[in-house]
Amino acid sequence: MSSLTVRNLRKNFGMVEVLKGVDLEAKTGEFIALVGPSGCGKSTLLAMIAGLESVSSGEIWIEDRLVNSVAPKDRDIAMVFQSYALYPTMTVRQNMLFGMESRGVPKAEQVEAIKRVAALLQIEPLLERKPGQLSGGQRQRVAMGRALVRDPKLFLFDEPLSNLDAKLRVDMRTEIKKLHHRVGKTTIYVTHDQVEAMTLASRIAVMHQGEVQQFADPDTIYNRPANMFVAGFMGSPAMNFIPARFTETGGPALALSGAPSAAPLGVAPAHAASVAPGRQVVLGVRPEHLCRYALQTEERKANLARLTVPVEVVEPTGAETMAVMRLGEQEIVGRFNPDEAPRMGEEIELGVDMTRACLFDPETRRLI
């Protein structure tokens, strides 16, 4: 059963096409993250699902009802805003009651709902305060509480954590995940933070320029990105893109276009099907799939291609160390265990994990 189905949804603001035929679907209880850079249309999409923006063409279904022209209040949704949008003149209790009062929910039920949600979010001591007297994290909780008292079919979150400081953001992220686990409501969550999307979502829709680039579970998004945009957007530091060409002679191997002097990299069996001598490709390697070749086990070495490069910058973060290395005309970034990290200026013999690498078509930018 699907809680939400979006079909070929389009949105124009005048001549500007903001959404170009979006398809999306959320099963009951799923946590869907819409992620993308600013201006990709993710917030517009959410506002259209909420009914705050009109639909130019396409369909939005909530359960088995077409809601294209249904008013926001009749869609049975609740939304948490980036600004929290708490009513400043009302107490926390009144904020949470407002929706139920507007809908004429019986008094006894209202009291019951407030009690239940206040306990769930541990905001009982705040009920008589005004939003101005709350900290950022508390406001965030109250905003979620206001959404929870209504017991809607669909939860919509519009970048709810981006106004919090870094530490609180991580805490609240965990809270939201716990909460979703406990309440089990279908949730659509907009964020520009790919870590938030990866940690929270059961499925992620990566958006760019008004289109869904890929809609899949986090593992697929990360390890089998549909195209170079998804590959580059998800993951930090970003995936290394290395232009290469299948060599015409010998076994299946990739000659690096930017570094002609480097030895060709052996192609993993998984990619053998796409081998065509002379074909141009882009090799995508995540920073954590680079390693110090000499330190690996014999078994692992079988999957590794070798590359010798000079190290230009080393950036320790404590848990791991990033190294920027020069590969011909371009820079590549590797992620190392601090014990194995290279030093600045060192010539390092890199192992490239070819089984985990992705190959992209340089023309279509799609995964091969």
Add this chain to the structure above:
Amino acid sequence: MADIALSRVEDHEAVRASRRRGWTRAVIYGLLTVFALIYVIPLLVVVFNAFRAQPEIARNGLIAFPQSFQPDAWVAAWDNYCIGGTCQGMKRYFYNSLLMTIPATIISTLLGAMNGYILSKWRFKGSDVLFTCMLLGVFMPGQIALMPWAFILGKVGLSNSVYGLVLIHVVQGISFTTLFCRNYYVSIPDDLIKAARIDGAGFWRIFFKIILPLSPPILIVTVIWQFTGIWNEYLFGVVFTSGTQQPITAALVALTASGTTASAYDVMSAAVLIGAIPPLLVYFLGGKYFVRGLTQGAIK
């Protein structure tokens, strides 16, 4: 040792600087006092004269300290002084002004809040053009509207009536009240409205439960502006009403014109003060909020 020497030098500098500051201050306060006097002296003269006896004014001139203190002029001005043939003092005109100012202020403020709410939170195609047109009313001199108003008041049967003036002041005031409220409401985040819409609140519920509770600062500004503006307005009052229908500003002129033999400066002074009390009261009670409200958007 070095410390002491250093601090001594600093002391010297500080003394010189504070001396300089002292002079600057004296000049500033001096100028301010002069300007304050320019504003206060006329008020003082009027207040003094309202409590002086007419013979004393005739003897010592208009500008002098009172030598006796008597409230007779106030009673006469309020209750029984003869203006244009009727001897009922200013009270009737005072009531006329209240009857005109209070409804006109309330209605125009509410309409302004309503307009501002729509023009900022429920925009529609052409709403900005409409707002620009309404703004023209702010810059339009009142006398331009005299002829059209004469025509309309005649048509709707409100010539020479306080209610006609209420209508005029409501309509003339809407530009201002709309401008004030709209600009204030623009700073209220749209997310509040969206949240309320999802919460199931409609146009009116959002207005009464969310917008109005946020409005006191701007409503106080608007009420003060409208109240003083309408109370002090003179042109429409004198053109469209006569006799017993006149507001107090128009009647004050009639007072000077009704000169019997000698000008009764004591009664006139009292009458002027009676006419000035309501706006002064409004300023005293709400002036603090007025300044705060006008600058609110800027500070935030």
